[in-house]
Amino acid sequence: MSGPGSAPRGQQPPYWYGDTPVPLHARLLAGLYAGVTALRRRLYHAGLLRRRHPGVPVLVVGNITAGGAGKTPLTIELVERLRAAGWNPGVASRGYGRNNARKPIWVERGMDPVEGGDEPVLIVRRTGVRLRVDRNRAAAARALAAAGCDIVVCDDGLQHYRLARDVEIEVVDGRRRYGNGQLLPAGPLREPPERGAACDFRVVNGGGPGQPGAGFGEWPMRLLADQALPLGGGRPRPLVSFAGLRVHAVAGIGDPERFFSMLRGLGIAVVPHAFADHHRYSAEDFEFGSRLPVLMTEKDAVKCAEFVTELHYSVPVRADLPEAFWVALLDRLPRPAREPK
CATH class of the missing domain: 3.40.50 (Rossmann fold)
Structure with missing residues (x-):
């Protein structure tokens, strides 16, 4: 049981978002991690590792830090906005923490989160969207396209380079940002900050982001309840x-x-x-x-x-973003297969 004011079980190391010195072993492991992840990115960029595209537009939502930043509420709002614009979206997700994680499944509204994953089950209950859980997000996207979805929203997929994508949205925790700015396990970063800068959009969940403008900017998001x-x-x-x-x-x-x-x-x-x-x-x-x-x-x-x-x-909670964000996002996509009702 957790008592009043208790810290989360399995909480992140204090040096990720504080002034505590990073242990030597964590710095050494971060150097190894940096080399491995950089090599992987170069192999995909050079075409030595193959990217796969499902044949319909792919919109990836993710972050470059470990832990949550507000991706799920944004994914839910994306589904609703895409529907209103005439799209028939599907969602691809890994389904972190579920049983039998190697088995791809379709998540249904009444499914136990132990089987489908807590975030996928929540997304389906809120939206009724077609949602495929698969560790291989590229395979999930192909299944969604085969099932009639004309656009795929990939939940938490920035690092899943096998899936080719058309638009990337980085979600940032506006309060904690990138913490100490170091890579795992010395810090919270899965990839260097320049990886986030390469995304099409940066959405900042609270914390007073900068004003969107020409080129790369930040778009503020509030979670309303x-x-x-x-x-x-x-x-x-x-x-x-x-x-x-x-x-x-x-x-x-x-x-x-x-x-x-x-x-x-x-x-x-x-x-x-x-x-x-x-x-x-x-x-x-x-x-x-x-x-x-x-x-x-x-x-x-x-x-x-x-x-x-x-x-x-x-x-x-509901993700609230400026209407200008939705205009800019939809302008990046081709026209939907059907017109909005």
Whole structure:
């Protein structure tokens, strides 16, 4: 059980986002990692490793840091915006943390997150989109195209170079950015910062990004929440109705503090319970010792259906970006196969 203010299980090293010195062994391993990943990128760039394209436009959403930055809410909003523009999107995902990870599957709305992965199940429940989970994202994209999707959104795929892509969106945590700026395991970076600069768009989740302009710019994204959905059944409750009340707040995401800060910003007295990203919950995780309302992220809530009570609420968020971003993004794509209704 995690107590009030406890750190996430499996939390990131303190030197990633702090002033703690990086241990020598981590610096040495980072040098090895840098060499291996640079060689891999060069092999794909030279054509010695083959990229594969599904024959329909591919839009990749990802980040160059380890951990969450807001990719899933952005993917959900992308699906809805593409539909409104006349596209029939499909989503390709790895499905991190699921059982039998080597087996490709179609994720259905009622699927257990243990089988489909928490983020894919959440995306399907919110949107009803066709979603293929496969460690080989290129194979997932081909399956989606064969199933009738005319554009593929690849969730968390910047480093999956086997899949050829038409548009890349880098998502950045505006509060933590690139941390100490070093590569794994000395820092949080999967790839050097110039890799992010090569993407078509950079979306910054909070933290006051720069203004978009000519060439490469930053586009601000906010995650908005206004309702709490009772997991035990019943009508939604305005999130502001918890203002002035003490609640247990549960987050097993890349940056739990983002969720806690959002609730505090609404005047809610938060007792925080942070878990590692993709944590698999048990009933014991919710034995907090007091019968307060429990607010949790939607990504966590999809994994807790078996042991929730009338005290448990899911807090869904919506990605909010400037309309100019959507205009610029859609302008990068060819015309959809069908016109919007």
